[in-house]
Amino acid sequence: MHVHERNPKRTLITILLFALVIVFGWITMKKPRFKYALTPQQTVDMVINHQGCFHPFELDKALKSKSGDVVLIDIRNSFDYAKGHIPNALNITATKLLEEENIKQLDNWKKNSVKVVFYHDDQLQANGTWMLFRQIGYSNAYVLLGGYEYYTLNKNNLTKEKGTCLKGSPGYDFAEVAKKSASADAGAAPQVKKKVKIRRKKKAKTASGGC
């Protein structure tokens, strides 16, 4: 008490110093450049509901209208792009998409609700990139179904497939194909598998109990 009487501003100085430390920490704190906007569960929901699919018939419409509400991004390397690409497509290689200037452009498109459609040679190679951009909040990101391959093969008839997601369906009756020469075993096999599954569950229980 006596100490404070000698320097009545002591408390004030302490508070100020304290505030200074906090402000300094706040300013120098490293903020992540990108944050996930979708939780893993929201991502699962997104893919099982086939959101963000850009169908070839939509591409046909976009190419004809030229209204500028769709931007095509060729995420292959510049060499493949130079060999051939969809008209008006921009070339940004997938590895460079998160660079500052490209993000600026993507933000701009997002603000103006321009659809950004990623494509690669096939749909598979653009799938991950599209999923990543959806997950970090670019709800205007789409993936071209069938990829560039489908486009080159069906350039003049892009409207023939409507509504389907083109991929994901079985091309064969697998059970029938596998049964062809082995008929009696088909019934026994699934039972064996189910047993295995039950055992695995036990494994998890022990692990959680130990910790």
Next chain:
Amino acid sequence: MNKNYLFLTLLMLLLAVGTLFIHKDETFANQLKPEELLREITQPSRYVTTDQIAKMIIEKDPTLELIDVRPADEYNKFSLPDAVNVPLKDILTPEGQENLGIEDMYAVFYSNDDIMADQAWVISKRLGYNNIYVLKGGLNRWVETIIRPVEPPETASETEFELYQFRKAAGVYFTGGTQINDTGVKKTKVKVRRKKKAKTASGGC
């Protein structure tokens, strides 16, 4: 002066309470940063071919774990030998998660083609799992290459013919005779061993 002490104490308490709200999402603690995830996504090393998988199944490789991400009804009709079923929609459930991240195991996702498997891969990768792969071409290519291989033209190279011979033999292995039953039993034994491994790990905790 007591007023000052009181004020300081209250301020500190307020800040302490504040820290309670600065919490990280602990449910997925090993989550990759978006930049890291993009780097993983742009690498094609996650793709395995049907030939590689066929070879591993035939050799009874105990480190192979096939994960069928198709819906349960499709899985029940047909699946690859010893595959477990984790439909894409259930991948984040505890049942789905316990099939991932098993030490020394190579988890390979497959679906009818490869899109759904790749989607399962992206989600699992984000959660920080390693040793996960995607069967390129999926079951469709499995049928095209292993079950019904196409004979290469006469001008093809020797390695192509060797590959064809392998595929034909593999096709017989996967479709023919009572062999399928035998492999099923043997593989089950291997899996028992895997269980032991996990127990020792949990004992350490």
